Amino acid sequence: MSDTMFGLKKEQKGTCAPVWHDDLPIPEPKDDEVLVKVNRAALCGTDIHIIDWDKWSRIWVKPPVIMGHEACGEVVLAGKNVKDRKPGDRVAFESHIPCGKCPMCLSGKSNMCMNMSLFGVGRDGAFAEYVAAPEKITYKLTDDISDDVGCLFEPMGSGIRGVEKAEVEGKNVLVSGCGAIGLTVIAGAKTFGAEKVIACDILPERLKDAEKMGADITVNSSETDIISFCRDLTGGLGVDAAIDVTGAPPAIVNGIKALKNGGRLVGVGFPSGEVGLDLTNDVYYREVEITGVCGRRIWETWDNFAKVMRSPYFDASVIIGGTYALHDFEKAVDAYRAGVPGKKLFRIE
Ligand SMILES: [Zn+2]
Ligand SMILES: [Zn+2]
Structure with a gap:
């Protein structure tokens, strides 16, 4: 093992892409950390925010920092207080x-x-050959989980957290937004026993993907009124739960209105501003619950996602939208900005 590595570093505050380096020092793990050789990483919307230096980034990002927070790899070194990880473990x-x-x-x-x-945001992350990370943020991957799928736990996990909060078993569940996370929500809802999953999006190709991931009914919300559709489907009652992955205010409001009295909306996608609600008529009088998710329960949500991955509903190939060499980072960012669907992965080799 040489003592330098390659990696992508956000050098300074402000709008700028991370810079490629060939000669970064390989980090030394602290006593409670492991050194991991990264195998696969994924591009996140957050990485784009960091490049564009939005309001959130100004609070959380501490340049110079190696970016990358969705990843998996193999432990090569363990600090002296590390108990449950050893070289050779995939995490x-x-x-x-x-x-x-x-x-x-x-x-x-x-x-x-x-x-x-935050890993890869406030401290060095995984867009590099190696990363040092606290043992307590590593999740051991079993052999049946590939690297491609291993790096999806973090990004897709918030969707699974949404499924947990919606308590889907035996329920009719509306899922709004069928991008990669929405598709994971659909597979998760089916895995955990939802009676019917109704998936809506405005793009027909996404609705096809929703069917592949187990949606019972798909609806194009640019053509069909979701509220009356859900009511007609349930004898006028409304759906038991709605999971919003879009973060778009009109979709959130429709999700609330499509609920039965006493139903629950779970927000997985974040609206960028305030959302106007008729609290009296749509929420209070109907005792509707509104909640959201913050990341993943450590490690319950991860274990639940592992179940979803092993289910017949989850198909990673539907979610992954291209694999790039890390050196081609800009190409992946361009594809993201151009709206190419699916999660962009990086091979780190
Ligand atoms: Zn992310
Ligand atoms: Zn704390």
Whole structure:
């Protein structure tokens, strides 16, 4: 092993793409960390925000930093206090690094840690040959989970968290938005026993993918009124649960209106601003619940996602929209910006 590595570093604050380096020092893991040789990483919308330096980035990103928070690889070195990981273990990373000490962490809700730090955002991440990471954010991958699928846990996991919160078993569930995360939500809802999954999107090709991932009914929401469609389908009642992956205010409002009285909306996609609601008529009078998800439960959501991956509904090939060499990072970003569907992966070799 040489003592330098390649990697992509966001050098400074402001709008700028990360810069390729061939001669970065290989990080030395601290006592509670492992050094991981990265095999596969994925491009996230967050990485685009970091390049574009949006409001969120200005708070969270600490340049110079090696980007990349969705990844998996193989442990090559373990610090002296590491207990459950050893060289040769394949692992994926949780990007939310909880403090382990705050009231949220101590009550088993570390996904809502009050002192969260972010892998590949506030500290060096995985768009590099090697990364040092705390043992507590590594999830051991079993042999039946490929590298391609291993790096999907983090990005798709929030969708599975949405399925958990919607408590889908035996329910009719509306899923709005059939991009990669929405497709995972559909497969997850079917895996965990949803009676009927109604998937809606405005793009016909996405609705075809939704069928492949187990949706019972697909609807084009640019052509069909979702609210009356859901009511007609349920004898006027409305759906039991709605999971919104779009983050688009009109879709969120439609999801709420399509619910039966006492139903629950779970938001997985984040709206970029405020959303106008008729709380009196659409929420209070009908005792509708509105909630959302913050990351993944560590490790319950990960274990649940592993079940979804092994189910007949989940097909990674439908979700993956191209694999690039890390050196071709810009090409993947261009494809993302051009709206090429599917998750873009990077081979790190
Ligand atoms: Zn991400
Ligand atoms: Zn905490």
